[in-house]
Amino acid sequence: MSDITDMEIFARVVGAGSMSAAGREMGLSPAVISKRIRRLETRLGTRLLQRTTRQLALTEAGQGYYERVLGILASIEEAETFVTRRSTMARGTLKVSAPTSFGRLHIAPHLKRFIELHDDLQINLVLSDSFVDVVAEGYDLAIRIAELDDSSLVARRLAPVHRVLCAAPSYLESHGTPASIADLEDHVTLAAAQQIPWHLDGPKGEVVVRPSGPLSTNSSEVVREAVLSGLGVALRSTWDVGPDLAAGRLRIVLPNYRASDRVAVHAIYPTRRFVPAKVRLFIDFLADLYAPHPYWDEGLQDAVPEMEKEPARP
Incomplete structure (x- = not known):
């Protein structure tokens, strides 16, 4: 805000003792500072500084204004420090x-x-x-x-x-391992309702599979437990079943078919x-x-x- 800027310029002039000294501190010319002080005085409708050729002196109104401005500027600095610290620290x-x-x-x-x-x-x-x-x-x-x-x-x-087709060893021992994507029609396939159908990338491009089986659920975690128990074949993310695959509790089937990356x-x-x-x-x-x-x-x-x-x- 321009009013805040004028306040700060006024306070810097009083603190420095002259417009020239304040100008050197802020990188502004004395003419610019003089203009800003006059604008502030015009807005307030009163003179804040008595100007002489040798020094500046505060008027009675200027003295009271200066004391209050210092408090305002200190509050602004505190507020900005608070926001800046919050922007650099996790709070x-x-x-x-x-x-x-x-x-x-x-x-x-x-x-x-x-x-x-x-x-x-x-x-x-x-x-x-x-x-x-x-x-x-x-x-x-x-x-x-x-x-x-x-x-x-x-x-x-x-x-x-990475999402892969997988099944438990017990299921594969009982039902055999599918050798082609068409073989899935003869197997129990498991999926949560929101994960149907499966869109798989294979050697000949994309294929669409609609899982069907005795289990219906809206829970992906239920599907995970079902495939681990040996109920059927499921399309699972490695973030979900990676340790089970590594430990042999599940095996990947049809490794040339994977969900899109x-x-x-x-x-x-x-x-x-x-x-x-x-x-x-x-x-x-x-x-x-x-x-x-x-x-x-x-x-x-x-x-x-x-x-x-x-x-x-x-």
Whole structure:
């Protein structure tokens, strides 16, 4: 505000004892400072300074104004310092939305370390498999595992997502291992309602599979437990079943068919401008945790030959 600027110029002139000295401090010419002081006096309707050839003297009104202006400027400086510190330090409450399984497996176990690094910060982690309205519902950021559409929100890619067809050894021993995508018609296939159909990239391009079986559910975690129990074949993300694949509790079937890699783990937030430190630091923390190669994919490169080798893209 120009009034605040004029106040500051006035206070600097009084403190320096002359317009020339104040001008040297602020990089302004005495003529500019004189003009700004006159403008302030005109707006206030009173003279603040008595000007002589040798010195400046405060009028009675100027003295009272100067004493009050010092308090105002000190308050402004305190307010700006408060905001600046908040923009560089993680403070307050960070409200985060994340998918239920991913949040439980790959965010919750690491919160202790993040909170210990930023002990002035509280985290409100809300787990849901529904897409929240980040702005309308007051979230600082959301973790989404999807192929993102164009949006006014800002997205940062944190990690690739690899989804593979898999089944438990007990199921394969009982029902045989499918040798072609057409063989899936003779097998129990498992999927949550929101994950139907499967769009798979294969040697001859994309194929679409509509899972069918004795289980209907809206829960991806139920599907995970069902495939582990030996009920059927499922399309699962390696972030979800990577340890089970590595330990042999699940086996990949039809390894030449995989879901599109356009799906990835993203952090989304409202704007690029003035990103709060708590948001920036948490996103950086997750990016460092998952990149360049997600820990959940360790040991799976041989099983998934086309697994992405490059670091996750921003």
